[in-house]
Amino acid sequence: MIFPNYWMLFAILFPMTAAFILQLLHHFAPSKTGGWILLSCGITSLLTFGAAVSASSGVRVLRLGGWGADLGVLLVSDPLSAVFLFISAFGGAAAVWTTFTNISKSGPSAEQWRLCGLFFILWASLNGILTTGDLFNLFIFYEILAVAAYVLTGASKTREALEAGLKYLVLGTVGALLILLATSMLYMGGGILNFALLSSVVGGIPRGALAVAAGFTIAGLGLKMGMVPFHFWLPDAHSSASTGVSMLLSGVVVKASFYSLLRVTTLLFPAEQAGFSIPDTLLVLGLLSLFTGHISAQRQTSIKRMLAWSTVAHMGYLLIGIGCASPLGVAGALLHSFNHAAAKSALFLGAGSFSTLSGSKEWRSFTGFGRRFPREGAAFLLLAASIIGLPPLGGFWGKWMIVLAAMEKGRWMTAVAVELGTALSCVYYVPVLLRLFSPRRSEDTPAAGAFHSGMLFIALGMTPLLLALFYFVPSLYEYLIAAGEWVVSPALYRDAVLGSMIP
């Protein structure tokens, strides 16, 4: 059974090649570009979904070029990658679709097709990050992701977007160099770059070097995922970009960095070797992100900036989840990544559409929009409630599992802090909702236009209800817990990958 292993390769190759072909098509058959974009979007989503399904039933290892783990590059997908591949399949498709419909509405601009090409490259690199089994390969995919993300951030070419793009570029490059430095140090110590092999020789690396490499890795990946104190660029980048880009960056891209952090720290930096406890460090950083994000979000008048700060806070929840270092905590973080990806993408889509209608990014200008568009308003309400973490919705259960995991470890203060975060997020989401459903109509409210991508938004608005099922359907819940157990015991990954190498 070789074939199931190829899903992940084609989930990387296809979108990459789609971008190359898009460039050729643009020059030789410009009228076909639109169709090609839609077709590739569908196929990529399908391939990513296929990769996720094939990985969720077991570990898939693909040797590229036929070389073994020590000589060549391996692609590995496991139940952990599967969770994030699902996010990538849906998040990527939603973002490309939004951008594409935006473009076709505003008329074909000369360079706008390039946006879609960049989306495909970004998508390819996301899938690459999620399935690579090699440290240096991870760095390369990070660079592809970063270059595409910088450009997408600045693509609207407004002053704010360019400034955000430049900031993102400078900090992102520093982060990439830190990751490269850590990679070099691990190579110096282990003589190998494959995750599984490196994980088995990591015990031989001197403690001092490993601790420094761990620090650089956390700082570098933290920079990419917007972890406090490396978060400066995130609110700028996520709020200045266009709607489709914000959806992808805030919903999916930061999750990929979270995935790498989870993978690298659990596999390569076991607590007894690094000399300091990685989970505890992540827990503290997570708490810092949580409070910084929630408190800064309250000061924002721009809706997109508020959502971007909220992303910083939610990265905090995820970090706390893995900081608990138990299957339950990791499972909670996985469920929460899912929920946050869906809800935050959809909220950015909704916020972008409301902003287009009112002509302003300030949420105070959204007076009465919820009444004028009742279905979209209800979807927004549902999503906001889910992201705040109100009980029947998906967003609650992820946090709840994290709280339970913290209490299981006797960390009562952490559990209280997570719940406090919920209260803090009410403080800034509730005024927006009140404004949205306020009966008052201000004079400067523009005439009612069409709600952009309404169907997609409504569909995404339903996801919090679906995601709640994860907690109640035993097979789904057990899947998450199994993924959590898989993550916290690196020996399982190691044995599975190296075992598959034996012919």
Next chain:
Amino acid sequence: MSEHLLAFLYFFILLTAFVAIFLDDLLSSFISLSVTGVLMATVFALLRAPDVALTQAIINSGLVTSLFLVAYSRTQRTPPPAGECVECPFWLRWPGAALVSALFAAVLFRGLYVFSGERIPGSTSAHYLSQTLEETGALNVVAAILLDYRAFDTLGETTVIFTAVFGISLLLSGGKYVHSGHGLSFIVKRGMALLTPFILLYAASILFLGHLTPGGGFQGGSVFATAAILICVVYGTNFEAARISPKSKETFEAGGAVLFVFIGLLGIAWGGGFLANLSGPFSAGTPGSLFSGGNMLLLNLAVGMKVGAGLSSIFYTMIKILELEDDSWPS
């Protein structure tokens, strides 16, 4: 290799880097940075890394410096911003930055210091050195790693170039080449005309002999790009653009990328896995001859197309922006 020579070079690397940072005049900074790049290339050559030395010399001290100069010339039409505090020395202005960097250096050195013992080569590198000829048919081990053992990394890397070119075209779109710049004097133009065939021959030789000698697609492609830049400098901005349009450059670039993927897919079709070389449809040939090393010649061609077209179109896109958009500047 003499340690004293190395120490001397290290000292000058640090010195030129220091000068590049603290000179007020940006042009001098760039020149100093370029010298740092050349010194680094020398160090790489001394440390027995000829491929890297070649790449460093062409890309980091050649192309990047030219990009620095282009960007500088496009942004220096206005006087330097007011409020630049030149009098007070930098160490008073940013003690925080100095402290952070010093701490960082200490931590980094602490982490590296444990490796200062005897260097024992790992089994992977030993395998590469002893088995490359047999397993790939190439003589240049670095090329074998880049194009065979870890060819997937190279695909990713060429995608980075593609993305950067794509992105720069998107960001700087809207400009147009303007008939300006008459280039340098007649003598220089004639001289360039005489030199050009040799530069192109050199580029082709390091591109196509990449699997046998130091060099390969990256280096060859960058020399092609350098030739394009030189022609632009000597003959004026419009000359080269009129001959090889951005459209054909982009076609070349995307064509190289598609070729790379296609060669990779051939490997799957023959059952050897993606980007498989000798276990796929390719044969090793006679070691040392041009047609050896399986698909490496083709992959080098693909990478060279991509890098050459990509880097030169970055340069041309950056040049073109300028002339047009002056009018729309806020005054």
Next chain:
Amino acid sequence: MAVMSFITVSLLFALGLFTVLSQRNVFKTVIGLTLMESAVLLLLISWAYIPGGSAPILPLQGKGVDPLPHSFTLTAIVIGACDIALAFAFIMKLHRFERSVNVDDFRRLKG
């Protein structure tokens, strides 16, 4: 020899970091990024060197140096050049708005 290289690498990286953190001209920031990148390249290549080793071109004379870091370095050089080119594209576009290359003018977004 290794210690000497490590010292140079640490100092070069710190010098680049200092530039990124402290200098106000955005071109200097880019110079800082290139210096940091150079430091990592130097680390990899100096680690690959084995006293008395020869270049990894077959046939070898005696023992060869480690070829794997060479391929990483090659990749990193090209990627670094792309990052820098992109940074210039951003700077040139921003200069149209601000008519300035001062980092302080690129810090309007706050909060």
